[in-house]
Amino acid sequence: MPKRDGISLAREIRKKGDETMVIYTSSTTEYAMDAFGIHALGYLLKPVEYTELKKHSI
Secondary structure, three states, rough: OOOHHHHHHHHHHHOOOOOOOOOEEEEEEEEOHHHHHOOOOOOEEEOHHHHHHHHOOO
């Protein structure tokens, strides 16, 4: 399987009508707008603190 980034994978999932909950983690804010464009629950900057992850999780 070819390598793929999380944004393109989430777009493909959304096209199929899947409402899987997505929280992105990244070391940069470069893709934050793309993440919210696919309705991500959150975009956390690394290193991720457990308390921050817990706030964005169900």
